[in-house]
Amino acid sequence: MAISDSTREQMAELAARYPRPRSALMPMLHLVQSLEGEVTAEGIAACADAVGVSAAEATAVASFYTMYKRRPVGEHHIGVCINTLCGLLGGDAVYEAVSDRLGVGHNEATPDGKFWLERIECQAACTHAPVMTVDWEYVDDVTPASAVEVVDRLERGEQVLSTRGPAVRGFRATEHTLAYPDDGLAGEGTLVDAKMLAGLAVARERGMSAPGVPTAGQEG
Numbered sequence: 001m002a003i004s005d006s007t008r009e010q011m012a013e014l015a016a017r018y019p020r021p022r023s024a025l026m027p028m029l030h031l032v033q034s035l036e037g038e039v040t041a042e043g044i045a046a047c048a049d050a051v052g053v054s055a056a057e058a059t060a061v062a063s064f065y066t067m068y069k070r071r072p073v074g075e076h077h078i079g080v081c082i083n084t085l086c087g088l089l090g091g092d093a094v095y096e097a098v099s100d101r102l103g104v105g106h107n108e109a110t111p112d113g114k115f116w117l118e119r120i121e122c123q124a125a126c127t128h129a130p131v132m133t134v135d136w137e138y139v140d141d142v143t144p145a146s147a148v149e150v151v152d153r154l155e156r157g158e159q160v161l162s163t164r165g166p167a168v169r170g171f172r173a174t175e176h177t178l179a180y181p182d183d184g185l186a187g188e189g190t191l192v193d194a195k196m197l198a199g200l201a202v203a204r205e206r207g208m209s210a211p212g213v214p215t216a217g218q219e220g
């Protein structure tokens with residue numbers, strides 16, 4: 001898809017946010033992904049132009065970070081964490097169940113363009129392992145059956161609420177938020193729950209506290 005003039009204007013506006021325009025490259029690549037559902041060669045070239053780096057430098061960034069996809073993701077990105085804690089608590093079984101349901105493997109899209117499946121690394125959400133993400137929104141404490149049910153709901157076009165965030169909106173919408181974080185949804189969903197605070201509760205019960213942070217002149 002050709003990059004439109006209005007997209008180039010948005011890119012210039014993103015570049016102007018930073019003292020050094022190249023700092024805008026990553027949100028800019030997410031902007032491209034929000035428009036195209038992937039990071040195309042044309043999109044990379046437009047980003048490179050906008051921030052004043054070579055296409056090779058911009059390609060190096062786009063190919064290094066796994067959140068940038070060089071093939072169309074489709075409507076929904078499904079991530080299943082298979083790192084240590086999620087794996088121990090059933091993440092591998094969840095991944096296998098979702099993979100069987102969709103008929104695709106790691107970093108593959110379903111032929112109808114509806115889903116992309118990815119084994120993902122730790123999402124810093126281990127308190128709620130095993131964790132799955134839908135368009136990068138958390139779906140916590142999943143089982144193989146509940147994970148497949150989420151996919152079924154998405155396929156039927158039903159609303160899926162993330163456990164700790166807004167309702168699932170679609171891959172491109174999330175990608176837009178990664179370019180423009182102020183989407184007004186930061187307060188949606190249950191942000192903190194008892195599981196997250198369990199360690200703090202135990203520390204308080206036992207009168208434990210963290211050492212103070214040294215002030216200037218006290219270091220060493």
Ligand code: FES
Binds near residue numbers: 125
């Ligand atoms: S290991 Fe899965 S969220 Fe940390």
